[in-house]
Amino acid sequence: MFYDAITNAHGLRHDPFKALVAPRPIGWISTLDTNGVVNLAPYSYFNAVSDNPHIVFFSSVGPKDSANNVEARGEFVCSLATWDLREAMNATAAEVEPGVDEMALAGLEAAASRMVAPPRVAASPVALECKYLQTVTFPQTEGGPSSNLVVFGQVVGIHIDDAMIEDGMINMDRLRPIARLGYMDYTVVDTVFSLTRP
Ligand SMILES: Cc1cc2nc3c(=O)[nH]c(=O)nc-3n(C[C@H](O)[C@H](O)[C@H](O)COP(=O)(O)O)c2cc1C
Numbered sequence: 001m002f003y004d005a006i007t008n009a010h011g012l013r014h015d016p017f018k019a020l021v022a023p024r025p026i027g028w029i030s031t032l033d034t035n036g037v038v039n040l041a042p043y044s045y046f047n048a049v050s051d052n053p054h055i056v057f058f059s060s061v062g063p064k065d066s067a068n069n070v071e072a073r074g075e076f077v078c079s080l081a082t083w084d085l086r087e088a089m090n091a092t093a094a095e096v097e098p099g100v101d102e103m104a105l106a107g108l109e110a111a112a113s114r115m116v117a118p119p120r121v122a123a124s125p126v127a128l129e130c131k132y133l134q135t136v137t138f139p140q141t142e143g144g145p146s147s148n149l150v151v152f153g154q155v156v157g158i159h160i161d162d163a164m165i166e167d168g169m170i171n172m173d174r175l176r177p178i179a180r181l182g183y184m185d186y187t188v189v190d191t192v193f194s195l196t197r198p
Helices: 065-073 083-091
Strands: 027-032 038-043 046-051 054-061 075-080 126-137 148-160 178-180 186-188
Touching: 027 046, 027 054, 027 065, 038 054, 038 065, 054 065, 054 126, 065 075, 065 126, 065 148, 075 148, 083 178
Parallel strands: none
Antiparallel strands: 027 038, 027 075, 046 054, 054 148, 075 126, 126 148, 178 186
């Protein structure tokens, strides 16, 4: 099949777009609001775009607390969502009033960050401490304006649980990150293969 992606006339039961750009890693973004209250939410429009310097982004479908807090306070942390943390991660997607500590609400313990003020999820084996760089919006898109805000940050500090490191490399069998597919579906990284570049 082929369909016009501007009118989005796919004719399927559900929009397949997210199932076609899959898997997407999940940035579990913690921020502080202007009163210092912890906000935590998962974003699967999330990825790394550069490793020198280390830069990540997450994209907010319209203004939400995470993007607002990053723009107001200039910092965020991306904790890694793993198989063991899948239910807690999902709980933090709930729409709650600003000013509610979403880490505590999900029963998660916060751990202090080193170089930024927002805490990381203590139970997560990896966390990226980030300083805000810029927000990109797309005023000109075919078919109308986009409401997305793409927030970029430079990773200034990285936590790794030592138990995830074996022979100087990350052991993915132990890490077990989860990622978003389409619909309500997820995957877990449990198959790893290597290719030598030509
Ligand atoms: C796995 C997962 C991925 C999500 N990815 C996004 C995303 O990329 N962009 C977005 O705007 N919302 C996304 N959401 C929804 C937000 O997490 C949800 O709207 C949340 O309440 C936003 O919280 P905040 O207002 O505290 O930032 C996702 C939800 C889940 C469960």
